[in-house]
Amino acid sequence: MAKLTVLITLFLLATATMLQAQAPIAKKKILLIGSFHFQNPGLDVAQVNTFNVMTEKSQKELEQIANKIQKFGPDKIFVEWSAAKQNTLDKFYNLNSDSLLRSSADEIVQVALRSAKKLHHTKLYGIDNRNSEFPYDSLVKGMKDAGQDALLEANEQNMKNYEIESNRKRKTYTLTKLLLDLNGKDYVDMDLQWYLNIANRAGKPDNGVGAYLVSEWYKRNLYMYALVQKLTESKDTSVMVLLGASHAAMFREFIRHDPQFELVELKSIL
Template sequence: MKKLYIALAVAVFALTISVQAQHQKEVLLVGVFHFNNPGADLTKLETFDVMSKKSQQELELITDHIKKFKPTKIFVEWEYNDQLGLDTLYNLYLKDTYFDYVRQKFPKNAFYAQNEIFQLGFRAGKKAGLPKIHAIDCPMDWRYDSLQIAIKKAGQTDLQATIDKQIKEFGELTSGLMKKLTLTQMLLEENKASMRNINLGFYITLLNKGGALDDFTGADVVNAWYRRNLHMYSLVQKLTEANDERVMVIVGAGHAAVFKHFIDLDANYKVVELEEVLKK
């Protein structure tokens, strides 16, 4: 009888997943290099001029296509506990006074003029007629310096060399692409499966095994990265309502790699790639 109950439970679960899959919400997942290049990531990149005439024209065309996708919510990498601050800026953007405001308020801070939240997220939101852009970032303490200390203490010199080599090579690869590709081409490149796999694999292949046999600093660092992304994805799930058939997520490419993994496992959602939207 116990086996029968288990079999019935499995069958009901499978049926539920099947029904959910028929009504999956579409998530336009866009992983980006940070347009204002603050230099906060491990990988140091060349500066890409998103304010150039060519890039601005491309952003207009990209967001025209996103308008056709008809997202009902857009999520961006802004701290979720400062939604009010994001609302204030977006309301200025809707009134066409945003860039005058930030030029006066933050004359030496390129973030507010160049970051993808404003250049891509705000632009797409206004064209889609959205009254709000949603903040989902959950910054956490990411102790990479502690990992390096643990690796040194464990005598894992080969591991540290491999980590440094991969960071350097990935930075050179991305910087090289920035020098020869347009903004649109760069965004498509950042969202290729191969690039996401490099991003995601770095944590598991290398960082996770950092530390001595009884020292799990590496796993703790990877856990902190996953935890941050799980919190962010949880906000997407909670803020997406029943009538939201299509939403958009704009995050750093590293976050997008993890999000793709989450969405592929989530019976309620499916990823729509930027490449698909630009073809329509």
């Protein structure tokens, strides 16, 4: 009887160990927010009108958004700030918050810093990596040299449509609606399709200018995503990532294939 009891005990322990090993690991939640640059210096290829986030109406919206982020409760907030300049970001974060919120329209201040202060975080995490190129002028030249007139026309029309639609929305949408739109399926599909359907095709067969631009864009975003993976600790249950919308579109693909993370849509918390 004693031997049988020991065998049963060992069997139960082995079964429990096996079940524990097979138990799914709880995924960490990522609230991904793709944004336009509130304080746009005009460096983007597409040139669109500014949207004043410093109005009383937009400031109220930003407070509401930050309150919803606070309720979500991310353990860390990652932003589009050079990772190599984290010390500068730390000093910036420790400046007078009220003064920054009144003087700086930057989305890192208005969304990330505002939210982080409500959460009593001690810092923001910079993840941007600028060791890559975006040779747009060379891309267009490659199309011209290859006689890709239809592709050139498609690219110009794509850019024109984007600028027209963006300017229309910035005249009629609230700030909240603009952000929800940038995180919606239509925008994400449009953004990713430009890289694969237009940019990647550019150039003669022996000229990989298009593929080079696309690969450099992937490279930049992969380096950024790697920092989110590395800086998210085992104790963290959720994080937030605030990036330009085109970066966020790429991040969605990474998260979708990363078994350790679960995407949280902006619309689900607002």
